[in-house]
Amino acid sequence: MLQVRDLHVAYGQSEVLHGIDFSVAPGEIVAIMGRNGMGKTTLMKALMGIVPSTAGDVRIADSDVTRLKTYRRVAEGMGYVPQGRAIFSTMTVQENVETGLSSTGKKAVPGDIYELFPVLLEMKGRRGGNLSGGQQQQLAIARALASEPKVLLLDEPTEGIQPSIIREMGRVLRRIRDERGLSIVVSEQVLSFALDVADRVLVLENGRFVHDAPREGIDEAKISKFLSV
Amino acid sequence: MFDGFTMGELGAIFAMQGFAGLILFSVFVLMALGLAIIFGQMGVINMAHGEFLILGAYVTYLCAQFFEAFLPNLYGIYFFVAMALAFCVAGAFGMLVEWGLIRHLYRRPLDTLLATWGLSLILQQTYRSVFGAREVGVTIPEWMLGSLQLTDLIEVPINGIFVMTLTTVIAGLVAFMMFRSGWGRRVRAVVQDRTMAGAVGINTEMTDRMTFGIGCGIAGVAGSAFTMIGSTGPTAGQLYIVDTFLVVVFGGAGSLFGTIASAFTISQAQSVLEFFLSGSMAKVLTLLTVVGILMLRPQGLFTLKIRK
Numbered sequence: 001m002l003q004v005r006d007l008h009v010a011y012g013q014s015e016v017l018h019g020i021d022f023s024v025a026p027g028e029i030v031a032i033m034g035r036n037g038m039g040k041t042t043l044m045k046a047l048m049g050i051v052p053s054t055a056g057d058v059r060i061a062d063s064d065v066t067r068l069k070t071y072r073r074v075a076e077g078m079g080y081v082p083q084g085r086a087i088f089s090t091m092t093v094q095e096n097v098e099t100g101l102s103s104t105g106k107k108a109v110p111g112d113i114y115e116l117f118p119v120l121l122e123m124k125g126r127r128g129g130n131l132s133g134g135q136q137q138q139l140a141i142a143r144a145l146a147s148e149p150k151v152l153l154l155d156e157p158t159e160g161i162q163p164s165i166i167r168e169m170g171r172v173l174r175r176i177r178d179e180r181g182l183s184i185v186v187s188e189q190v191l192s193f194a195l196d197v198a199d200r201v202l203v204l205e206n207g208r209f210v211h212d213a214p215r216e217g218i219d220e221a222k223i224s225k226f227l228s229v
Numbered sequence: 230m231f232d233g234f235t236m237g238e239l240g241a242i243f244a245m246q247g248f249a250g251l252i253l254f255s256v257f258v259l260m261a262l263g264l265a266i267i268f269g270q271m272g273v274i275n276m277a278h279g280e281f282l283i284l285g286a287y288v289t290y291l292c293a294q295f296f297e298a299f300l301p302n303l304y305g306i307y308f309f310v311a312m313a314l315a316f317c318v319a320g321a322f323g324m325l326v327e328w329g330l331i332r333h334l335y336r337r338p339l340d341t342l343l344a345t346w347g348l349s350l351i352l353q354q355t356y357r358s359v360f361g362a363r364e365v366g367v368t369i370p371e372w373m374l375g376s377l378q379l380t381d382l383i384e385v386p387i388n389g390i391f392v393m394t395l396t397t398v399i400a401g402l403v404a405f406m407m408f409r410s411g412w413g414r415r416v417r418a419v420v421q422d423r424t425m426a427g428a429v430g431i432n433t434e435m436t437d438r439m440t441f442g443i444g445c446g447i448a449g450v451a452g453s454a455f456t457m458i459g460s461t462g463p464t465a466g467q468l469y470i471v472d473t474f475l476v477v478v479f480g481g482a483g484s485l486f487g488t489i490a491s492a493f494t495i496s497q498a499q500s501v502l503e504f505f506l507s508g509s510m511a512k513v514l515t516l517l518t519v520v521g522i523l524m525l526r527p528q529g530l531f532t533l534k535i536r537k
Contacts (some may be wrong), residue, residue, distance in 0.1 A: 050424055050427070050428065051307075068272045070428050071428075071432045074428065074429065082425065082428065086424075086425040088417065088418050088426075089253065089416070090417070090421060091417055091418065091421070095414055095417075098411075098414055099415070099418045099430075099431065100429045100515060101411075102411070102415060104430075143429055144429070147429060147430045
């Protein structure tokens with residue numbers, strides 16, 4: 001569903017990602033692990049076209065999106081939940097979700113989105129900025145789902161969120177995958193969450209993938225070694 | 230200062246000056262609405278906003294000339310045609326300016342200020358070269374002349390009532406577009422977080438262009454209405470731009486309701502004070518009060534309460 005080939009990304013002269021290769025099958029959940037500063041967020045931003053790539057290409061379901069602007073990538077099927085959530089804080093919950101409809105041409109939010117996150121329906125008239133961190137995270141996911149993505153990118157979704165909600169989020173992500181058959185790429189530092197949701201775990205270190213293993217029979221000790229400083 | 234007036238006369242004076250204030254209020258609101266969209270929502274300081282207003286006024290003038298020469302029996306409705314034209318011309322020109330100038334200067338407020346000030350000078354000279362330095366006026370259609378006699382002492386001009394109605398309609402339309410339409414939702418999203426707006430699938434460049442165009446178009450309509458109560462000269466826009474910025478900042482940038490409330494306060498204070506003091510003293514007093522309030526409340530009268 002998502003194919004990334006030899007992706008290079010640089011901030012000015014300093015190259016941060018040195019040739020990333022990976023692909024995600026339809027309905028697969030991939031976790032990208034790595035310590036701070038290893039390039040997880042840069043990779044996410046490069047996939048969305050927020051940070052320009054210097055070489056390589058990105059394809060969604062056989063259409064090349066490498067040269068497309070961010071909003072066109074969304075129309076091609078990329079959904080993005082950024083680190084820190086970045087919801088529109090002065091807009092109501094409902095309006096936040098509706099911004100995701102821009103690329104689909106629909107007028108109303110499909111009901112199944114609120115089914116996934118009943119708390120958002122209760123709060124749909126509230127301003128996004130007045131929600132708690134966990135609710136904002138759900139809102140950010142709902143907003144991304146409104147654009148009917150084929151690939152959903154989540155950048156550190158567990159950051160600053162209480163453990164019970166993290167477990168709930170893992171369940172919701174798997175449910176989204178099962179119901180909609182979309183592929184999910186999630187960048188993570190919390191190993192337990194990654195092992196809980198992912199079918200495959202990749203480890204990013206200094207702008208390269210250094211480890212790639214399916215969840216079955218994964219060597220937990222080895223991955224935690226990559227994560228500890 | 231109230232010496233020599235009876236209570237009845239005083240009441241009538243306050244009512245009529247209050248009404249004059251309402252007309253001033255309407256013009257302020259019309260001008261400020263465009264600016265509230267461009268400055269309040271997009272954060273672009275457009276010094277040429279007054280010139281877009283004058284563009285609308287000149288379009289109305291040309292339209293009036295055309296109707297006078299070729300369609301004299303339809304002269305009664307020329308104003309509505311002129312208003313639509315003024316919106317389209319000023320809006321289209323605004324989109325052109327956004328494409329050619331403003332979009333290269335987002336996040337560089339000082340450069341924008343300088344560039345749009347330059348644009349305003351260019352436009353002023355263009356108007357002077359094309360229409361001449363002398364002020365031009367339009368003949369107001371007959372149905373808009375005269376005034377309504379409410380009591381023996383109080384009368385209100387019909388063109389004033391017309392301008393007020395127009396303002397109400399346009400303010401309602403803008404509020405509706407901003408808070409109920411897909412366009413308004415996109416504008417507010419882009420304003421808050423340009424990157425994220427792109428990442429939820431909003432074409433941010435097109436949204437910026439539309440927004441700037443609509444803001445300028447509304448200025449054009451304001452210019453059109455302006456011809457009903459005053460004459461138009463190449464530099465008339467300059468006279469109003471400071472007042473308009475004052476209205477938007479005082480009301481709280483980004484709040485449409487605040488803009489309207491502040492336009493009301495400033496115009497009423499000015500109009501009532503003007504009758505009893507000289508015009509410049511009225512202005513000084515109003516400005517001092519506004520400056521004082523802004524020092525205590527820098528965010529303006531109305532702001533949204535959001536967790537930081």
